[in-house]
Amino acid sequence: MTVLSERIEAGSLRANYDGQVVRLLGWVQRRRDHGGVIFVDLRDRSGLVQVVFNPEIPNFTTAERLRSEFVVSILGRVRLRPEGATNPNLPTGEIEVVAEELEILNAAKTPAFYIQDDVDVDETVRLKYRYLDLRRPEMQKVFKTRSKVSQIMRNFFDSRGFYEIETPMLTKSTPEGARDYLVPSRVHPGEFYALPQSPQIFKQLLMVSGMEKYFQIVRCFRDEDLRADRQPEFTQLDVEMSFVEVEDILPMMEELIAGIFTEFTGKDIPRPFVRLTYKEAMERFGSDKPDMRFGMEFVDVAEVVANSNFKVFTDTLAKGGRVKGICAKGCAGMPRRELDGLVEYVHQFGAKGLAYIVLGEEGVKSPIAKFFTEEQLQELISLMRGETGDILFFIADKESVVAEALGHFRLELGKRLDLIPEGALNFLWVTEFPLLEWDEEQKRFVAIHHPFTAPMDEDLDVLKTEPGKARAKAYDVVLNGIELGGGSIRIHKRDVQEQMFELLGFTPENARAQFGFLMDAFEYGTPPHGGIALGLDRLIMLLTGKDTIRDVIAFPKTQSAADLMSHAPSPVADKQLKELHIKTNIPDLKTK
Structure with a gap:
């Protein structure tokens, strides 16, 4: 045979x-x-x-x-x-x-659940027996896709002359940003390494080193609260280039991203991607990662309502707030119970209320209509492009609350009204982010992206006089309302970097202690450079239609950062702590 x-x-x-x-x-x-x-x-x-x-x-x-x-x-x-x-x-x-x-x-014991797709079992059981969960065909397909995407990325950058270079996993703690995972040093008692939140500083140093084109598919760590799209350890595609500007980076990344999605979905991805400035995105959608698969954009109605008798609107405007609305097409038949539920919905995002005008067959119906003249009502309806059968919704509050509440309200209506086309892929860039924002709790400016982001050339003088108005050479790529990644052109001159640290509240001594090696490097001929990082986990999640990145990471953590399979984190032996010169001081929770 x-x-x-x-x-x-x-x-x-x-x-x-x-x-x-x-x-x-x-x-x-x-x-x-x-x-x-x-x-x-x-x-x-x-x-x-x-x-x-x-x-x-x-x-x-x-x-x-x-x-x-x-x-x-x-x-x-x-x-x-x-x-x-x-x-x-x-x-x-x-x-x-x-x-x-x-x-x-x-031989095998009877498994905790059937090894088949669409298995009806609690996620905690799936995570406890992750090695069984990964046997299911749909999970095998996910990781085949993930492997192929990584290979496509490597081939893409290799063909364009990039070097794949590994950066350190044990590095220096830089508290600016998310919390670090700390690693005690046995040979340097009382001192700690940090696991990298990103390779940011090292990839900039690679540009100082003359490598010119670098990429890496790299593991990163952040000790922060988790959500469906967050994990304490995650993977990103990291890219950095010398002698570039924004227009060199965005088209290249569009080619990579569009190529990946075309490869796996068979769909032609239009290029170039739509671009919105941060200001435009916030004005139109109340979000720096807008979902543009459907319309229902914000309309600023301040000019019309400023002269009305509705004090909620006029008082808000007098205090420097905003009044914006959206037109919900064909919703005039929405029952009062559902309207009341929507009013409650916006409360969770800080809005004090939700005003509405129903444009029914029998005319205008609204608790606020009596505060407007007929002419003002018609002007408001015209501005919002309202028609018979629609409802006009409004939120009045300070700018940040209007953006947050109306933005979530728009997304909620989009889902309820089934406005999101199935299988649609909407890519866009959001550019020109604010460089800094004021942190009321810390009473200082903090960096929107990170402290190494360069300001727009035309805003260098603004940075000196009105730092909060300076824009950054920063850009995020967004798919269907989810941020895939972001990057920026970096500061490459020591004096500008020192100015940035000063604006962020660093004393010269603190800046030197944390970032002195980077600033020293800037004195040895640093080229202009910039780059981007894409979240590989999020990209695979969207590519495979999963709801959480836990389904595209082989051995993920729960939302409490625990590994149910290996029972990590866990206590360690006193001998290990003694070698590291560490003592724990855990409160007795039973007495509280």
């Missing part, structure tokens, strides 16, 4: 293998006993194939012992399934393998 090869992947078998003898290695998905003949669905990462065990084979009794998730080796002959027995829902459904030899490589 001639065996075709050492091993054939189960999911690759087709009718053209008819009559060939193959070796299969994999897991038992399901076993069925049909009157003495045993059928087994054999699974490996390529898919499923049906294997038939007839009583005549020498080790038929071994086949009777098979159960789900047993690991087996099977030698068998491929044959076409009998007429009427094909399975059109299975890629291998035209054939089956008639077993001639069987070896059980390992």
Whole structure:
């Protein structure tokens, strides 16, 4: 007997293998006993194939012992399934393998849940038994996609002359920004490394080093509160280039991103991507990562309502606030109960209320209509492009609250009204972010992106006189209302960097202690440079249609930063702490 090869992947078998003898290695998905003949669905990462065990084979009794998730080796002959027995829902459904030899490589306990797609099991159970969860076909497909995307990225940058360079995992703590994960040093008692929040400083130093074009698919760490799209450790594509400006970076990244999504979705991604300045994005959508798959943009109605008798609007404007609205098409029939629920909805985002005008068949209906003249009402309806059957919604408050509350309200209406086209991919750039923002709690400016972002050339003088109005050479790429990544042109001159540290409240001594090595490097001929980082986890999440990045990370943490499978974090032995010269001081929670 001639065996075709050492091993054939189960999911690759087709009718053209008819009559060939193959070796299969994999897991038992399901076993069925049909009157003495045993059928087994054999699974490996390529898919499923049906294997038939007839009583005549020498080790038929071994086949009777098979159960789900047993690991087996099977030698068998491929044959076409009998007429009427094909399975059109299975890629291998035209054939089956008639077993001639069987070896059980390992038995298995009954798994905590079925190894199949769309399994109805709590996520905590899936994370506890993650090695089982990863066997499911949909998870295998996710990680095949993730691997291929990483390869596409490497090939893309290699073909453009970039060097892939690793930067340190043990580095210096820089408290500006998110909290660091600290690593105690045994050989330097009382001193600590930090795990990198990003390779930012080192990739800039690589530009000082003359590397010119760098990239890295790198692990990063942030000790912060978690959400569906956040993890304490995550992966990003990191890119930096010398002698570039914004227009050198954005088109290149568009080519990469569009190429990846076209490769896996088959859709043509229009380029160039839409660009909005930060100011325009906030004015139109109340968000620096707007979802533009549907309209319903903000309308500033201050000019119309300023002379009305509605004090909520006029008093807000008098205090320097904003009054904006959106037009919800075809919603005039919305029941009062739902309207009241929407009023409650905006409260959670700081809005004191939600005003509305219903444009019904019988005319205007609104609790606030009496405060406007007929002429003012018609002007308001015209400005908002309202028509019979629509509802006009308004929020009046300080600018930040209007943006936050009306922005979330717009997204909520978009979902409720089913305005988001299924499968749509809307890419855009948001540019010209503010360089700094005032932190009321700390009573100082903080960097919107990071302290190394360069101001717009025309705002260098503004930086000296009105720092809060300075714009940054910064840019974020957004997909369907989710930030994929961001970057900037960097500061490359020491005097400008020192000015930035001063604006951020650093004393010269503090700046020197934390970033002295970077500023020293700037004195040795630093080229203009800039770059970007893309969140690989978020990109894969969107590419594969998952709701959380936990489903695209092999071994993720929970929202409390715990690993339910390995039980990390966990206590360590006193001996280890002693070697590190560390004592713990944990409050007795039982007494509280």
